[in-house]
Amino acid sequence: MMDEIAGRLNLTYTVQSEPPDGQWAELVNGSWTGMAGQLVRREKDIVINTFALLYDRLSVMDFSVTFSTDSYSAVLRLPPPPPRWLAVFYPFSGASWAALGGTLLLLAVFSHLLLIKHNSPVYNHKLDVFSTAIWVGRVLVKQSVPLVPSAPGIRPFLMSWWLMALVLATSYVTNIIAYITVPDQPRKIRTLEELASSRHPLHMSDYGSFIPGYMATSNDPVYQHLANKLSFHSEYDEIMVEVIHSQGAIIEGTAYMDFVIRDWPVKDLYYVEENLYPYYMSWAFQKGTSWIFVFNRYLRQMTESGLVERWRKEVVARLDKSNKSSQNSSSQHRLKPLTLVDLQTSFYILGLGMLAGLLIILIEIFTNVQHNDK
16 A cells, blocks of 8 residues: 555655564553654654554544554354264253153153052053153153053043154254254354453453553443453464463454464364454554645545455465465364264163163062062
8 A cells, every 4th residue: 555655656665564662552651652652752754554543542643544444353262062972962951851851750740640540550560650750751752652541531631741742852853963963063252241251361462552451441341351351472372372272362453363373273263253442444644744635545545446455355365375264264164974973872872771671681580580489
């Protein structure tokens, strides 16, 4: 953008890549640091980097027209997926399983009270609550009932229960099919309030951003809580270690975040949907600069014609030609073929059932032997 304007105006310029103090633009004890400090002290004429248009900066410097917007974002590592071998329990929530168990227990007791009055056992042995519970619950696993007791009132009751069991069994089967065929979607943090109340610490590079001060002095308790959780680091590698191994979150400019995390060894990262402090971007000039209108004319033309956005995309493509970030991001959501891991719980249940059956047979044999000895 500066090259285009310089070519039009036939001017030359020199660029300073980094301020001597390595800071961006922070107001500390009444003095500005970084690029803002150099501009206020009239050591530099213009700041063309990503510079936020903020109220407290307007009193000490002039700004051009805005040419883009940005914000700050938080990025975390995806939580680990739940164990696949517990897949048979995931179609229903814990509360649903508890409600189903309680309902089955109540139905067993109610059925037992109906049947015991008329001495109508559900099997060819002594009538008890446990046998009644098995008889009532067998329809949940789609086992037919060969014999319906003749006790008064039991048939309307069973008809209602069987319809309910049909809905429950069908819902369970469809949910478990969906679970084992669709990639896991771990629960993500979506709002700043959730981030503030979570156990994830926040980490940020100490380059003199306005964000820490704004959060600490905000009237919003969410921002204040975020500020209390914030830690500063001199190197991005330190933040990477915290995010990967300590479940931390990195806070950085949204547009710059991709460049920070694209070379990290892990790709299971995600953005918190709600951003921090959206702002306009402008160029900054010394206070009282009279020739800002010249730059404004060209900046407005480049913005409205779409050149600014086009150049931004070209820079992104040039810095990351292999496009590793987007490829790895998309690969996280591809469908996966079924494996033994997805079905192993069924074999676990089958094995437990066989062991339980073997135990019951041994008990019956032992009981029969004891009875014959007597």
